[in-house]
Amino acid sequence: MAPEPRTIRAFFEKQLADLRESIPSALAAAIVSDDACLTPDIGESELSPQADQVRSLVAAGRTVSSSLGLDRTRCLILDGTAGVLIVRPIATAKPRLIVLLLADPRDVTRALAGAHQLAAQVEARLAPPPTT
Numbered sequence: 448m449a450p451e452p453r454t455i456r457a458f459f460e461k462q463l464a465d466l467r468e469s470i471p472s473a474l475a476a477a478i479v480s481d482d483a484c485l486t487p488d489i490g491e492s493e494l495s496p497q498a499d500q501v502r503s504l505v506a507a508g509r510t511v512s513s514s515l516g517l518d519r520t521r522c523l524i525l526d527g528t529a530g531v532l533i534v535r536p537i538a539t540a541k542p543r544l545i546v547l548l549l550a551d552p553r554d555v556t557r558a559l560a561g562a563h564q565l566a567a568q569v570e571a572r573l574a575p576p577p578t579t
Contacts, residue, residue: 481542
């Protein structure tokens with residue numbers, strides 16, 4: 448699969464930088480492909496080696512969510528003793544995930560709000576043109 452066009456990459460990078468800046472304990476933020484294609488991850492390179500594990504976590508979360516009748520998975524939160532991982536799927540033609548790594552669990556609310564806002568911005572930017 449071809450890499451993201453430069454204008455989309457620049458948009459993602461700017462939005463991720465703004466998100467990281469708004470969350471004091473953000474250690475990393477990235478947008479990764481959800482379909483395990485070879486599309487380069489956009490954002491913090493420290494998350495790249497774990498991208499496949501994050502995708503597996505999301506797949507398991509979707510399965511559990513569905514089996515419990517929770518409908519679509521909007522967000523996954525993994526709260527560890529040394530930090531918090533937040534994964535927010537983005538509903539676009541090419542599935543993507545927002546991945547945030549926080550040092551302080553007190554920033555979860557702010558990070559969730561920022562991830563939801565970023566997802567909405569990406570979805571609006573990458574929505575297919577209306578058919579007439």
